[in-house]
Amino acid sequence: MKNKLLIGLCLICWLHSCRDKKSENIEIPVDRTLVETYKEKYRPQYHFTPEKMWMNDPNGLVYHQGIYHLFYQYYPDDIVWGPMHWGHAISKDMVHWEQKPIALYPDEHGLIFSGSAVVDLNNTSGLGSKENPPLVAIYTYHDMKGEKEGALDFQTQGIAYSLDNGESWVKYDKNPVILNEGIKDFRDPKVFWHEETEHWILVLVAGDYAQIYNSKNLKEWTLLSDFGKEVGAHGGVWECPDLFPLKIAETGEEKWVMIISINPGAPNGGSGTQYFIGDFDGTNFTSDQKAPKWLDWGTDNYAGVTYNNVPSGERIFIGWMSNWDYARNTPTEKWRSAMTLPRNLSLSKINGEYTLINYPLEGLASLKQSRIKKELNLAPQEKEVINFDNYNQAEVRFQTSGRYFDLTFSNASEEQLVFLFDQENEEFILDRTSSGQTSFKETFGDKLHKMPLENLPSGNIEVRILMDWSSVEIFINKGQKVMTSQIFPKDPYNVLTFTNLGAEGLSIMDIEISKIEAIW
Numbered sequence: 001m002k003n004k005l006l007i008g009l010c011l012i013c014w015l016h017s018c019r020d021k022k023s024e025n026i027e028i029p030v031d032r033t034l035v036e037t038y039k040e041k042y043r044p045q046y047h048f049t050p051e052k053m054w055m056n057d058p059n060g061l062v063y064h065q066g067i068y069h070l071f072y073q074y075y076p077d078d079i080v081w082g083p084m085h086w087g088h089a090i091s092k093d094m095v096h097w098e099q100k101p102i103a104l105y106p107d108e109h110g111l112i113f114s115g116s117a118v119v120d121l122n123n124t125s126g127l128g129s130k131e132n133p134p135l136v137a138i139y140t141y142h143d144m145k146g147e148k149e150g151a152l153d154f155q156t157q158g159i160a161y162s163l164d165n166g167e168s169w170v171k172y173d174k175n176p177v178i179l180n181e182g183i184k185d186f187r188d189p190k191v192f193w194h195e196e197t198e199h200w201i202l203v204l205v206a207g208d209y210a211q212i213y214n215s216k217n218l219k220e221w222t223l224l225s226d227f228g229k230e231v232g233a234h235g236g237v238w239e240c241p242d243l244f245p246l247k248i249a250e251t252g253e254e255k256w257v258m259i260i261s262i263n264p265g266a267p268n269g270g271s272g273t274q275y276f277i278g279d280f281d282g283t284n285f286t287s288d289q290k291a292p293k294w295l296d297w298g299t300d301n302y303a304g305v306t307y308n309n310v311p312s313g314e315r316i317f318i319g320w321m322s323n324w325d326y327a328r329n330t331p332t333e334k335w336r337s338a339m340t341l342p343r344n345l346s347l348s349k350i351n352g353e354y355t356l357i358n359y360p361l362e363g364l365a366s367l368k369q370s371r372i373k374k375e376l377n378l379a380p381q382e383k384e385v386i387n388f389d390n391y392n393q394a395e396v397r398f399q400t401s402g403r404y405f406d407l408t409f410s411n412a413s414e415e416q417l418v419f420l421f422d423q424e425n426e427e428f429i430l431d432r433t434s435s436g437q438t439s440f441k442e443t444f445g446d447k448l449h450k451m452p453l454e455n456l457p458s459g460n461i462e463v464r465i466l467m468d469w470s471s472v473e474i475f476i477n478k479g480q481k482v483m484t485s486q487i488f489p490k491d492p493y494n495v496l497t498f499t500n501l502g503a504e505g506l507s508i509m510d511i512e513i514s515k516i517e518a519i520w
């Protein structure tokens, strides 16, 4: 009893002394950076960004046992590009993301550049078992020392595997699996299983064309063919290839699509993504197409590739929302850059032309809170304003048969982002020259970004705009024409002005303005 009393007394004294200390203003330090994570200026609220530091290309996009993996080029020590690792995040619904520890670290063969991942279902590699098939990542090794010494063969391809659905990774002990015979830019392997020939197919880029390999076991590779020396855009080095089949919904015809990022040489400057439509027989990819086609006409959708193994059969694409022209200079402080929304790719034949369509996955609707619904009927030259508290975390959607109008988002700081449908020149123009901060790099705000609008149907089309603090994605006619762009306004835009530029009345119908909830 005595003892209990003594303990009680001591406890009271200790509590008292604690209170005293507090009243002396001794505060437990609070880590502001942790408290404010995902609330920083310019931080996207419904796009994937790493919690901190530098990110570029999406890598190893693969679905396995209920999880969509997103690996990405990552430098954990700075917010500029540096020695590359594979960062890692996972999602169950392709809307919300969970950050995971770094998956792949540089090793004696070099830094870990871009690549892909597959589920080796039949354990062809022998790295797992039939009961527990391995996830195998195939990536580029970049040997800094070799590069500095002026060698040409400093990029090779290596593999790593995981037996616990991506939680931990082991590098293959006989890396590299593809050596380099002296091609300076030799990288970004995309691998997939080709059922017809029962082989793994690997596509990589070699300078400014693509090479195709096959393998029975993911370890030994045979060079089969190359593609693209004479066709498409060649204004820069080719990067991050992808190759996959798609069926045209209306006719059932199957075509193969090759995606190639190119830097520089994109239509609006710097980095961009072109595609080719053709056929693949297990050895050669062939295409009648000579001129480049662009997956996205904006300046900020690069190095995008698609998921392997998606159970629904959808072809899901994610790109890096930046451009090598200014990626290292954008005005964020804790992290740099974001991924595009995951987009479903589909193929259409429009006026005899194969066209790759890209449009956000349906799941995004779960974040939408519809706030304003209305219609506008504007006389020639008439303007109308729609106010909304924050267009920078919102979706604006409408239908129109008009082709000559502009819509301008603006804020109290007199910054404005302008979208112009220019009927005379049959083009769409994005003007971010006064959209906010632009001076961090000359190439960011120095010109108008243009997209031809040929082949649009003559009637109503849907225009869908998704803004997320420092990015905007515009989908015209459900993804037939797409532009993705970064923006850095001082304050959120809260005024949207529609102007009829034509000589006839303009109807903007089914306008729906929605807030998009944060995923973090």
Ligand code: FRU
Pocket: 056, 057, 073, 084, 113, 114, 140, 187, 188, 239, 240, 303
């Ligand atoms: C594309 C790219 C890839 C390379 C990676 C390096 O943005 O240049 O070709 O593997 O980034 O981080």
